[in-house]
Amino acid sequence: MPNPGDLEWNRRDLMVAAGTCAALPVIGEGAYSQPTPVGTPVLNDVSFEVNGEQRTLAIDTRTTLLDALREHLHLTGTKKGCDHGQCGACTVIVDGQRLNSCLTLAVMHQGSSVTTIEGLGTADKLHPMQAAFIKHDGFQCGYCTPGQICSGVAMLDEIKAGIPSHATVDLTAAAAVTEAEIRERMSGNICRCGAYSNIVEAVTEVAGRQG
Amino acid sequence: MRAFTYERASSPAAAATAAARNPEAKFIAGGTNLLDLMKLEIETPTHLVDVNGLKLDTIEATPDGGLRIGALVRNTALAADESVRRDYGVLSRALLAGASGQLRNRATTAGNLLQRTRCPYFYDTAQPCNKRQPGSGCSALGGFSRQLGVIGVSDACIATHPSDMAVAMRALDAMVETVKADASTRTIPIAELHRSPGSTPHLETTLAPGELITAVTLPKPIGGTQIYRKVRDRASYAFALVSVAAIVQRDGSGRISLGGIAPKPWRVEAAERELPRGAKAAAAAMLDGARPTPENAFKLPLVERTLGAVLSEARA
Numbered sequence: 001m002p003n004p005g006d007l008e009w010n011r012r013d014l015m016v017a018a019g020t021c022a023a024l025p026v027i028g029e030g031a032y033s034q035p036t037p038v039g040t041p042v043l044n045d046v047s048f049e050v051n052g053e054q055r056t057l058a059i060d061t062r063t064t065l066l067d068a069l070r071e072h073l074h075l076t077g078t079k080k081g082c083d084h085g086q087c088g089a090c091t092v093i094v095d096g097q098r099l100n101s102c103l104t105l106a107v108m109h110q111g112s113s114v115t116t117i118e119g120l121g122t123a124d125k126l127h128p129m130q131a132a133f134i135k136h137d138g139f140q141c142g143y144c145t146p147g148q149i150c151s152g153v154a155m156l157d158e159i160k161a162g163i164p165s166h167a168t169v170d171l172t173a174a175a176a177v178t179e180a181e182i183r184e185r186m187s188g189n190i191c192r193c194g195a196y197s198n199i200v201e202a203v204t205e206v207a208g209r210q211g
Numbered sequence: 212m213r214a215f216t217y218e219r220a221s222s223p224a225a226a227a228t229a230a231a232r233n234p235e236a237k238f239i240a241g242g243t244n245l246l247d248l249m250k251l252e253i254e255t256p257t258h259l260v261d262v263n264g265l266k267l268d269t270i271e272a273t274p275d276g277g278l279r280i281g282a283l284v285r286n287t288a289l290a291a292d293e294s295v296r297r298d299y300g301v302l303s304r305a306l307l308a309g310a311s312g313q314l315r316n317r318a319t320t321a322g323n324l325l326q327r328t329r330c331p332y333f334y335d336t337a338q339p340c341n342k343r344q345p346g347s348g349c350s351a352l353g354g355f356s357r358q359l360g361v362i363g364v365s366d367a368c369i370a371t372h373p374s375d376m377a378v379a380m381r382a383l384d385a386m387v388e389t390v391k392a393d394a395s396t397r398t399i400p401i402a403e404l405h406r407s408p409g410s411t412p413h414l415e416t417t418l419a420p421g422e423l424i425t426a427v428t429l430p431k432p433i434g435g436t437q438i439y440r441k442v443r444d445r446a447s448y449a450f451a452l453v454s455v456a457a458i459v460q461r462d463g464s465g466r467i468s469l470g471g472i473a474p475k476p477w478r479v480e481a482a483e484r485e486l487p488r489g490a491k492a493a494a495a496a497m498l499d500g501a502r503p504t505p506e507n508a509f510k511l512p513l514v515e516r517t518l519g520a521v522l523s524e525a526r527a
């Protein structure tokens with residue numbers, strides 16, 4: 001584990017590294033004829049439906065679905081947290097299933113149907129899960145909330161579809177909507193404010209209403 | 212992330228051909244491991260072959276009463292499959308103990324088998340790592356090794372294979388079906404899929420360049436009480452410190468495969484003879500030759516105790 005003093009070194013190392021980069025082209029003309037280290041960007045066409053609307057993009061193959069939504073389609077409701085599938089802030093629903101939009105490429109979704117937080121409800125007509133999060137204070141700073149809500153909505157569909165979880169006691173029976181089930185199934189959505197118990201209440205209420 | 216060209220493969224053989232043609236090509240399935248590593252430039256493919264459209268996403272019965280699981284079957288679908296839940300419970304349980312709901316919806320059977328280690332130094336491109344950069348040294352040996360391997364490791368690398376699913380499949384004697392660029396097919400016992408690190412830890416599997424996994428087959432069910440117990444730092448959404456996949460029969464015989472401790476699912480068939488004598492004897496036989504670091508030596512008693520808990524659960 002680094003100790004606080006290491007920060008100084010890291011900063012200095014960074015500055016040295018930055019200096020090295022800046023100096024590179026001066027080293028020799030040859031450097032210009034070399035391919036850039038990242039390679040030449042490749043654009044591909046992809047079209048998919050987002051919140052009921054058909055969208056077509058000519059997009060760098062490296063673009064994640066998350067960046068396509070936020071940077072190209074300006075749907076900034078979906079959040080970038082860790083960008084490595086560890087926090088769940090980027091959760092959206094694709095063809096009815098929740099996924100981490102940071103760990104999938106936009107070009108892999110030709111023909112898909114994507115639902116983001118913007119497509120679940122509007123300010124005037126909230127999705128029941130959105131209303132329940134407000135009622136139960138299922139958030140504090142709100143950054144993880146769009147991911148929590150998309151995850152919660154799709155997760156209840158997973159229970160309905162008979163998909164078991166680590167908390168399911170009997171694999172051969174249908175899973176019940178218990179607190180243990182909800183907590184386990186929502187574990188892919190981290191809340192740094194720790195609003196978990198209120199999130200569980202909100203999801204439980206919606207589950208009960210769906211009955 | 213480095214730039215890359217992208218194609219959607221039209222058939223398994225075409226996918227294998229496309230990948231074999233370019234030594235810098237990679238298949239992409241769920242993308243949940245590969246893209247993570249590409250963002251960090253630990254993986255730097257210049258061409259991606261998307262195998263998601265290959266229709267390898269079905270689970271079907273085999274003529275001999277077993278199960279054939281397509282390489283593209285998602286982890287969620289496999290865990291939820293009725294026959295897997297009924298006849299291969301240890302597999303369903305292992306899958307459900309891994310990752311998160313979102314990740315399991317994308318993660319595929321083949322991708323899960325081929326996911327790379329979670330060694331912190333493998334992920335830190337500023338540190339030497341023989342697996343990432345052959346010959347650069349192993350930072351884990353003298354470093355933070357709490358999560359790492361205790362057996363089957365080498366002086367060059369002590370990383371573990373992080374999959375839960377593979378541990379259960381090893382206990383079930385799964386077979387891995389593949390196709391190569393020349394359209395030839397072969398079947399590899401799961402025990403022979405992952406290599407020991409030796410002096411070449413960057414070579415992780417026995418697959419040829421461009422060889423595509425098309426399916427995993429399970430032999431016909433063997434019954435027994437099937438348990439997967441995973442011990443980790445938090446109750447959910449964490450990799451295993453130690454895990455035990457067990458299939459225990461009424462007469463006390465059984466099969467045990469261990470996760471979190473080795474570069475591949477760790478099963479020692481000869482040690483299973485000790486099972487009727489209890490966890491201490493069986494664990495000692497399975498861990499014969501272990502060479503833990505001071506930081507991860509706790510995994511040896513943890514294996515024994517977890518196995519003990521699993522055996523008493525099976526007897527109850």
Ligand SMILES: Cc1cc2nc3c(=O)[nH]c(=O)nc-3n(C[C@H](O)[C@H](O)[C@H](O)COP(=O)(O)OP(=O)(O)OC[C@H]3O[C@@H](n4cnc5c(N)ncnc54)[C@H](O)[C@@H]3O)c2cc1C
Nearest residue numbers: 240241242243244245309310318319321322323374375424
């Ligand atoms: C935050 C987080 C937590 C996780 N926790 C766990 C956990 O607790 N337990 C666990 O087991 N796993 C865990 N995982 C890992 C997860 O299970 C893997 O990322 C997933 O299974 C990989 O499957 P994929 O289809 O997405 O593979 P991809 O990322 O698409 O591919 C992985 C590798 O397999 C190759 N490949 C894919 N398909 C084929 C094929 N058909 N033939 C040949 N090669 C192929 C690719 O080229 C690539 O090298 C976690 C992942 C994350 C991000």
Ligand code: SF4
Nearest residue numbers: 330340341349368369
């Ligand atoms: S244990 Fe293996 S993966 Fe980890 S630093 Fe050493 S060589 Fe790299």
